[in-house]
Amino acid sequence: MKFLDLAKVYIRSGTGGNGCVSFRREKFVEYGGPDGGDGGHGGDVIVEAVDGLNTLIDFRYQQHFFARNGQGGMGRQRTGADGDDITLRVPVGTEIIDEDEETLIADMTEVGQRVILARGGNGGFGNLHFKSATNQAPRHANPGQAGVERTIWLRLKLIADVGLLGLPNAGKSTFLAATSNARPKIADYPFTTLVPNLGVVGVDNVEFVVADIPGLIEGASEGRGLGDTFLGHVERCAVLLHLVDGTAADPIADYETIIAELKAYGAGLARKPRITVLNKIDALDDEARETLRDALHEACGRTVMLMSGVTGEGVTDVLRALRTRIDAKRLREKKKDATAQEEGPWQP
Numbered sequence: 489m490k491f492l493d494l495a496k497v498y499i500r501s502g503t504g505g506n507g508c509v510s511f512r513r514e515k516f517v518e519y520g521g522p523d524g525g526d527g528g529h530g531g532d533v534i535v536e537a538v539d540g541l542n543t544l545i546d547f548r549y550q551q552h553f554f555a556r557n558g559q560g561g562m563g564r565q566r567t568g569a570d571g572d573d574i575t576l577r578v579p580v581g582t583e584i585i586d587e588d589e590e591t592l593i594a595d596m597t598e599v600g601q602r603v604i605l606a607r608g609g610n611g612g613f614g615n616l617h618f619k620s621a622t623n624q625a626p627r628h629a630n631p632g633q634a635g636v637e638r639t640i641w642l643r644l645k646l647i648a649d650v651g652l653l654g655l656p657n658a659g660k661s662t663f664l665a666a667t668s669n670a671r672p673k674i675a676d677y678p679f680t681t682l683v684p685n686l687g688v689v690g691v692d693n694v695e696f697v698v699a700d701i702p703g704l705i706e707g708a709s710e711g712r713g714l715g716d717t718f719l720g721h722v723e724r725c726a727v728l729l730h731l732v733d734g735t736a737a738d739p740i741a742d743y744e745t746i747i748a749e750l751k752a753y754g755a756g757l758a759r760k761p762r763i764t765v766l767n768k769i770d771a772l773d774d775e776a777r778e779t780l781r782d783a784l785h786e787a788c789g790r791t792v793m794l795m796s797g798v799t800g801e802g803v804t805d806v807l808r809a810l811r812t813r814i815d816a817k818r819l820r821e822k823k824k825d826a827t828a829q830e831e832g833p834w835q836p
Contacts, residue, residue: 491683493644493721495547499606502530502555502571504632507612510563511625522625523565524615527632530608531555531571537596541579542686544644555606558632561614571608578642581724585641593640597647605640609633643720646684648699649814651722653750654731655742656703656713659767661685662797663731664700667807672700679703679714684721691807694819699725706745709752716753727761727813729806731795734768734780740787747788761813764788765806770796 505527512520533555553576559568584593584605594603612630619626652660656678664670668687673680685700701718708716722728730746732739743764750758766784769777777794784792793809795802811819 491543492545492548493543493684493718495544495642496551496639497547497576497642498552498637498639499533499576500554500637501533501606501635502557502608503635504528504530504609504611505558505560505568506631507614507617507629508561508563508566509615509627509629512564522615522619523563524629525561525563525566525568526614526617527561527611527630528558528568528570529611530558530632530635531573532604532608533574533576533606533636535576535578535582535584535594535596535603535605537580537582537599537601538577539580539599541577542644542646543579544582544642546577547642555608555635557635558608558611560632561611561629565614565616568611570611573608576605576642579644581645581647583643583645585643587639587641589641606636606638609635645723646686646699646721647697647724648686648722649696649726649818650689650698650810651725651728652698652700652731653722653728653746653762654703654767655705655733655736655746656680658703658731658733658742659797660700660703660731663729663767663795663803664698666797666800667803668698670700682714684718689807691804691811694811696811696814696819698729704746704749706749708749716749719750719753719757720755723755723757725760726815726818727763727810728757729810730762730764731767732764732784734766734777735771739766739780740783743784743787762790763793763806763809763813764790765793765795765802767795767797769794770799770801 508524510524512523555574556571558571561568582596610633612632615626615629661672661674664687667689670687672685681702702714705713781792
């Protein structure tokens, strides 16, 4: 399944049904009077956040969503049927943005959240509605109210607890593959990861979600490489994990490049809690490890951890450090089979 995180769609709610002009005509019934019914309500356009989706690829093949119109009123005081609503099902984390690409209409952050994007038009009143003591035979009815037509943007920002940062080939995909069941593409050339990947990581009976995004390079904020388009997927993360390649020619310069791109992007990413890790230490001797860690510590002004995603050295310590930074409400504890089963009478 392809990954798509931005889509433009066109929506239109249903038009209300017209009111009916009708008079009661029955044998042996004198002065029948008006009996025209009201028109039905037009259908609404609704957006709903559902579980099990992590891409907007469905909106690549269908961009127009029109709710049905309400049915017109009929004689014998019959009200027209309401038009059917239409529901856009989107992944959790989708932002609904107006056509100007700036105004936020809704942020779908919870499963089951529903928002009405365009309300259907009201049905028109039939002539029965206008009957009065001074107007006992009204011969007019209201037309149905027109529906709402608008263009919106859907922008997906994945909801994860941890976001991975680093230059291409810093070991982000290797770390995700080593700690979760995710299977991102891993190779020895830059920009192996072309789309974000999610993985559920567990440590000490607690699970959290890690998001791996394509690597950044110098000038990403200006569109170089894959740009900073995918940085939006780590805006919602509780903590960022910055991996620095210990085998690079200048790890300190690599670290400063990523920090500069975060500041250029904005959205508060540079101020988010961040854990800095010197990766690929399996290729370094003890002296080189200490030298690079001290230099990196001086550059970032915070504790630097050591890790090797290939051999697993230091991985558990990094996961525990991430766990302590994530809000307790965002952690998901594994339920044991014994507690998950409903208690009941003993059976052989």
